[in-house]
Amino acid sequence: MTSTASDSADFIIVGGGIAGLRAASALAPAGRVVILTKAESSESNTGYAQGGIAAAMGPGDSMDLHVADTLAAGAGLCDESAVRVLVNDGPRYVRELIEWGARFDRTASGALLFGLEAAHSVHRILHAGDATGREISRAMWERVVALSTVRVVNHALVTDVLVEGGVVAGIRYVEGEGVLRDLRAPRVLLATGGAGQVFGETTNPAVATGDGIALAYRAGARVADLEFVQFHPTALSLVGAPRFLISEALRGEGAKLVNSQGEAFMRRYDSAGDLAPRDVVARGIVREVEATGGPVFLTLQHLDPDRVRARFPTIAEMCRRAGIDIARDRIPVGPAAHYMMGGIDTDEWGRTSVAGLFAAGETACTGVHGANRLASNSLLEGLVFGARAGEAMQQSAAAAPLKADRVPVPAVAAIAPQPEALAAGGIRDLMWRAAGLFRTRERLAGAVARLDAACAAALLDVRERAGSDAAVWRQCNLATVALLVARAALRREESRGGHFRADFPARDDLHFRVHLVESQSPSPTLE
Ligand SMILES: Cc1cc2nc3c(=O)[nH]c(=O)nc-3n(C[C@H](O)[C@H](O)[C@H](O)COP(=O)(O)OP(=O)(O)OC[C@H]3O[C@@H](n4cnc5c(N)ncnc54)[C@H](O)[C@@H]3O)c2cc1C
Structure with a gap:
């Protein structure tokens, strides 16, 4: 249970799914890159993706059609400029994936086959049977492990982003089940994937506990749109x-x-x-x-x-x-809980509100999904914004500025919570019941009070055990993400996209066509 002398790199990437791997490929020519994953390389939401990846490349399709479908699904909350980046850059990066060896299904004559999914107006989904993510992951891992400047550390649970003087200085992680290590670098990318495991019923694998959101929040970064969870x-x-x-x-x-x-x-x-x-x-x-x-x-x-x-x-x-x-x-x-539309608030280059900290993929909130994700746009998001975050990390450490339509969620509870331990199973059941498909003020308020207390208990536990117990960190992250989701869901008194309030069943553009953001640093002001 010791903290070893710290190691260093030029760029740290937390996560080995589509976003982390694409960023690694962009960063490899620029310096020493370390990718950390908390399980085996193959364990990620990317590896489980089935249906495919959307890109406006097929007959009868166009950028404008793909943009229009994405905006319609997002129910008035997409950031249109980010959507245009996604859609315009998408085909280029998908073609690159094919060059790297990803094999998508084709017709007998060799043309790419495009599938249809809900809310897409044309056949637009490239697929590899019904295991598209496994094929993409295989091709990307093969490419990345061959890069001489990239080092991969599996079974490393990243517990903290180190911030010194308001600027990122590296990360801390637990190796195996008990050794605490520091890894220093001036640029860190969080590409930690989804948070489905916060709910009792989920399609997500065990690694999808929303750690990146908890890490960024503890580091003082803004998180946004966390009430928007897609239930498959x-x-x-x-x-x-x-x-x-x-x-x-x-x-x-x-x-x-x-x-x-x-x-x-x-x-x-x-x-x-x-x-x-x-x-x-x-x-x-x-x-x-x-x-x-x-x-x-x-x-x-x-x-x-x-x-x-x-x-x-x-x-x-x-x-x-x-x-x-x-x-x-x-x-x-x-x-079952399937996809997290919200996440760490970023600009179109993956920059968060903390200098030197970047986020991409499902853990980020670029604004491309708004209140609801169009099917098969998430692999595309990881690919496009993973690449862009990689490019931005080489250039600048500046933090993303606050956008005008961001509204702070009150972060501080009125009464200091009495710590109450809640086992992981208890948190998941509570979230499924209170913050699942049908939400109400009463159930959400009860959940927020209990999760506030569970968070306080988990943080006490982490401190008492000097932070080297992986199980305690997992619990702490789960409680933090659950609390942030429930608090945002309580605040949004309307129904829109993935967020349905049984007590406010209508959409309310007058009051809620805004993004709810939260951070541990002093509340930002509206611009
Ligand atoms: C069953 C299923 C089917 C899906 N089907 C589709 C589909 O057809 N099309 C589509 O577009 N999307 C689909 N999705 C969604 C899509 O797969 C994900 O949104 C996308 O793959 C996320 O990629 P990512 O790179 O952001 O994260 P992930 O692929 O989830 O990778 C996360 C990585 O972060 C690591 N990590 C997490 N926390 C830590 C930590 N604390 N320390 C160290 N490492 C950490 C993990 O080990 C993992 O390597 C599906 C999802 C699921 C679950």
């Missing part, structure tokens, strides 16, 4: 089985949602039916379960069985292990 409507819903994602691409290929009587029901909730936006479908499923008292299923029984199994081999295999033949049986499904 169709995770496998079987007692004892993990909530494996049943991709939207199945509905894109014609799969139908049916209730326990076999009736297709989604048109009762939205005219777009099974391909309505994810939050609408997720709430439709919960309401249908309440109305009928029975489960909801996805069925592909009306489609060609050989084609179904060939197009979705990974999903077919996962379901087979749970005793389900996807071509012949109905698949029981239900909603």
Whole structure:
């Protein structure tokens, strides 16, 4: 349990998903790069991505169409300029991925095949079977480990961003389960991925605990839009089985949602039916379960069985292990936390509000998703903004300025909380119940009080154990992220995109067409 002499690098990247790896490739020619991941290299949300990556490259598509679809999904809160960067730069970086060896599905004549997903107006999704993320991750890791200036440290849980005199000086991490180390560098990129594990039901792997958000917040950086969580409507819903994602691409290929009587029901909730936006479908499923008292299923029984199994081999295999033949049986499904639209507030170059600290990928909030993410735009975001953060890290340490439509969330509780320990499972259950698909003031206020106390208890625990116990840090990060999400959800008294308040079911542009930001440093003023 000792802190060793500190090591140094020119650039530190926390995270080995699509954003971290693309940034590493940009930074390798400029100096010594260290990538830290908290598990195996392959464990990341990127590795589990199924459906594909969106890019306006196919027939009948255009930049304007992709921008329009992204803005429509974002429900009035996208940063249009960031969306244009995403969409315009996307095809260039996807072509580069192909040059690096990523193999996407093609027609017999060799042309790229584009899939359709909900809320996209044209076929736009490049895919590699139903395991697109695994293929992208493979190609990127192969490239990055071959770069002589890049060092990779796996099983390293980063616990702190070191800030000296308001400027980043490096990071602290726990190696294995007990050795605390410092790694010094003037530029740090947080590319730590999603936060699905903050909720009791999630499609995300165990590593997705939102650590980057907690790290940035403790370092004094601004976080934004954390109330916007996307709940995927169709995770496998079987007692004892993990909530494996049943991709939207199945509905894109014609799969139908049916209730326990076999009736297709989604048109009762939205005219777009099974391909309505994810939050609408997720709430439709919960309401249908309440109305009928029975489960909801996805069925592909009306489609060609050989084609179904060939197009979705990974999903077919996962379901087979749970005793389900996807071509012949109905698949029981239900909603689960899937994607975090909010995160560490950044500009279009990944700069945060702390000089020298950058963020990219799912942990960042660039504003491209607004209140709801368009399916398959997140891999693209990691790729494009990972590259841009890498470029910016070579050039400048300046912090991002505050944008005009940012409104601070009150950060300080009125009464100092009495520390109350809450186990990780308790936090996840609480978040699923209070900050899940149907939110209310009463439930959120109760959750905020308990999470405030849990955060205080976790921080005490970290201090008492001198910070070298990885399990205590995990708990501390989980409690911090849960508190920030619940507090933002309580503050937003309207419904928009992924955020649904049962007590404020309408969208309120007059008061809430703004981003809620929070930071530990003195509250920023409105410009
Ligand atoms: C099941 C599933 C299916 C999806 N399908 C799609 C899809 O089809 N298309 C699409 O666009 N998006 C999809 N997504 C979302 C997409 O995969 C993610 O948004 C994206 O991959 C995030 O990439 P990232 O680089 O930001 O982070 P990740 O890929 O999650 O990588 C995070 C990295 O950070 C490391 N890390 C985290 N915390 C720490 C710490 N404290 N210390 C050290 N290292 C740390 C992890 O070890 C990991 O290496 C899907 C997500 C899931 C879960």
